[in-house]
Amino acid sequence: xxxxxxxxxxxxQLRADARRNIELIxxxxxxxxxxxxxxxxxxxxxxxxxxxxxxxxxxxxxQVLVEAVVRRVLAAADAALDEVDLSGDAAAALERLVDATWxxxxxxGSLLVAAEKALPxxxxxxxxxxxxxxxxxxxxxxxxxxxxxxxxxxADWLMAIFHAIVHVAANxxxxxxxxxxxxxxxxxxxxxxxxGASPFPGGEATPA
Amino acid sequence: xxxxxxxxxxxxQLRADARRNIELIxxxxxxxxxxxxxxxxxxxxxxxxxxxxxxxxxxxxxQVLVEAVVRRVLAAADAALDEVDLSGDAAAALERLVDATWxxxxxxGSLLVAAEKALPxxxxxxxxxxxxxxxxxxxxxxxxxxxxxxxxxxADWLMAIFHAIVHVAANxxxxxxxxxxxxxxxxxxxxxxxxGASPFPGGEATPA
DNA sequence: ACTAACTCAAACACCATTGTTTGACTTCGG
DNA sequence: CCGAAGTCAAACAATGGTGTTTGAGTTAGT
Numbered sequence: 001x002x003x004x005x006x007x008x009x010x011x012x013q014l015r016a017d018a019r020r021n022i023e024l025i026x027x028x029x030x031x032x033x034x035x036x037x038x039x040x041x042x043x044x045x046x047x048x049x050x051x052x053x054x055x056x057x058x059x060x061x062x063q064v065l066v067e068a069v070v071r072r073v074l075a076a077a078d079a080a081l082d083e084v085d086l087s088g089d090a091a092a093a094l095e096r097l098v099d100a101t102w103x104x105x106x107x108x109g110s111l112l113v114a115a116e117k118a119l120p121x122x123x124x125x126x127x128x129x130x131x132x133x134x135x136x137x138x139x140x141x142x143x144x145x146x147x148x149x150x151x152x153x154x155a156d157w158l159m160a161i162f163h164a165i166v167h168v169a170a171n172x173x174x175x176x177x178x179x180x181x182x183x184x185x186x187x188x189x190x191x192x193x194x195x196g197a198s199p200f201p202g203g204e205a206t207p208a
Numbered sequence: 209x210x211x212x213x214x215x216x217x218x219x220x221q222l223r224a225d226a227r228r229n230i231e232l233i234x235x236x237x238x239x240x241x242x243x244x245x246x247x248x249x250x251x252x253x254x255x256x257x258x259x260x261x262x263x264x265x266x267x268x269x270x271q272v273l274v275e276a277v278v279r280r281v282l283a284a285a286d287a288a289l290d291e292v293d294l295s296g297d298a299a300a301a302l303e304r305l306v307d308a309t310w311x312x313x314x315x316x317g318s319l320l321v322a323a324e325k326a327l328p329x330x331x332x333x334x335x336x337x338x339x340x341x342x343x344x345x346x347x348x349x350x351x352x353x354x355x356x357x358x359x360x361x362x363a364d365w366l367m368a369i370f371h372a373i374v375h376v377a378a379n380x381x382x383x384x385x386x387x388x389x390x391x392x393x394x395x396x397x398x399x400x401x402x403x404g405a406s407p408f409p410g411g412e413a414t415p416a
Numbered sequence: 417a418c419t420a421a422c423t424c425a426a427a428c429a430c431c432a433t434t435g436t437t438t439g440a441c442t443t444c445g446g
Numbered sequence: 447c448c449g450a451a452g453t454c455a456a457a458c459a460a461t462g463g464t465g466t467t468t469g470a471g472t473t474a475g476t
Contacts, residue, residue, distance in 0.1 A: 013449090015443085015444055015445080015450090015451055015452065016445085017441095017442095017443065017444065017451090017452065017453085018444095018451075018452060018453095021452085021453085033365060040432080040433065040434085041433080041434070042252055042432095042433085046458080049451080051453065051454040051455070052454085053435095053436090053437095053453075053454060053456095054452080054454070056434095056435065056436080057452075057453080060435090061435075062433095062434070063433080081336065109442090115469085116463055132464095150401075152397070153394070153397065154385075155400065156380070156385045156386075157380065157385075157386065157394065157398075160376045160379070160380055160385075161373060161376055161398065164375070164376045165369060165372065165374040167372070168368045168372045172364070172365065172368055172370070177362075177364045177365075177368075178364075178365065185435090186361070186365065189360070189361065190361065190365075190369060190402055193358075193401050193402045193403075194398055194401045194402055195401075196401060208423065222421090222422095223420090223421055223422065223473085223474055223475080224427085224473095224474065224475085225421090225422065225473065225474065226421075226422060226423095226474095229422085229423085248462085248463065248464085249463085249464070250462095250463085257422065258423080258424085259424040260424085260425095261423075261424060261425080261465095261466090261467095262422085262423055262424070263467080264464095264465065265422075268465090269464080269465075270463095270464070270465090331447090362425070388429080417448075417476100418475105418476090419473090419474100419475095419476095420474090420475090420476105421464105421472100421473080421474075421475095422453100422471105422472080422473070422474085423470105423471080423472070423473085424469105424470090424471080424472095425468105425469100425470095425471105426467105426468090426469100427451105427466100427468085428465100428466075428467070428468095429465090429466080429467100430463100430464080430465085430466100431462105431463085431464080431465105431466105432462095432463085433455105433460100433461080433462090433463100433471075434460085434461080434462105435458100435459090435460085435461105436457100436459080436460105437456105437457085437458070437459100438455105438456090438457085438458100439454105439455100439456100440453105440454090440455095441452105441453080441454080442448105442451105442452080442453070442454095442455095443451085443453085443469105444449105444451075444452085444455085445448100445449095445450090446447100446448095446449095446450105
């Protein structure tokens with residue numbers, strides 16, 4: 001091996017199987033860490049069907065690997081959320097946002113926990129800040145400014161609550177107390193209540 | 209030492225300093241684990257100002273110690289919440305409940321994480337179930353039945369959201385994005401919105 | 417004051433993990 | 447088909463945790 005890059009640099013021209021294995025490793029690491037943030041390199045290697053040493057051939061350390069996985073997942077999330085139409089009726093836009101966020105979160109699982117444990121914490125926040133957070137915060141603030149959402153709770157607080165509720169839904173499903181099919185609508189309903197907005201026509205049922 | 213009990217059993221009649229040290233250990237473990245769920249026995253011993261071996265003299269293993277701490281904290285929480293008057297106006301009762309819960313949570317920190325990592329998970333849920341959860345769930349269900357809170361979200365979901373929001377508040381304070389003095393009122397305001405209830409007279413400001 | 421209870425530092429065995437090296441083996445690419 | 451690139455099992459050192467033993471020192475209780 002030349003330099004245990006793990007990312008693109010000059011142009012080492014990796015062989016085809018090497019590139020394929022890097023992909024396997026990243027996918028395996030993503031799956032393992034989503035299940036258990038403390039997954040070891042052996043676990044990941046086994047999941048990838050490769051030798052543990054092979055991983056070190058491409059990623060210099062566990063930290064480097066975790067960082068690569070986090071970047072990858074966050075990039076995918078960013079791309080997925082970029083597709084979401086946040087214009088038009090705020091309540092309808094929120095439902096679309098929740099749907100997309102929910103799908104993304106299902107894939108990531110406890111990966112964020114692994115990240116915050118193995119990374120300097122500045123890396124995690126910086127990676128989140130680039131695009132992802134800004135997009136959601138922008139949606140909340142403009143909807144607040146237009147009067148569609150209440151303004152007495154800060155956009156930061158709303159974002160934090162939003163993320164937390166999504167995670168709660170995942171936990172509740174895991175505990176068997178929430179039907180997976182109802183997760184998205186339950187999250188939307190809860191968020192709409194917090195935001196002080198009426199459900200859009202055809203959306204959630206209004207309480208008596 | 210006789211039997212490394214850690215709890216009451218027959219009646220070994222511990223000496224005064226032993227009893228005092230057990231108290232020190234439990235307090236130190238509570239503080240350490242609240243800070244870092246992975247705190248080692250050495251960390252805890254240092255925090256208590258005792259030798260590591262002394263801990264093993266009273267608690268047979270790390271798991272036993274963590275379990276004891278969890279029980280202790282949960283008992284204290286249960287006692288604190290037992291003091292709360294949950295009768296009368298539902299919104300006012302909620303504010304009292306939030307206040308008490310917030311105070312309790314401030315002390316526990318990430319201890320619950322430590323518990324779920326070191327304990328068989330059945331122990332944790334069982335310990336929670338005894339009194340604590342039942343009291344809160346009971347409050348939600350009766351308030352829902354009386355029409356004070358919306359009924360289209362399950363009491364389980366509401367409880368989970370409640371706990372999550374309290375934790376979010378702690379994190380946001382930690383990140384410097386939330387004023388500690390406003391935490392309790394922000395939580396109350398958010399929960400009232402979710403519950404579809406109007407703030408009680410003299411409570412939170414209503415959004416336009 | 418005397419004894420039993422308790423504490424504690426040091427050293428031990430044990431285990432899981434990370435990260436490295438070696439040398440034989442397999443596969444890609446020209 | 448041949449050489450370079452890549453893989454991998456085995457073995458290695460280093461680290462850091464848990465749990466135990468020992469033996470000497472300290473403290474409580476009577």
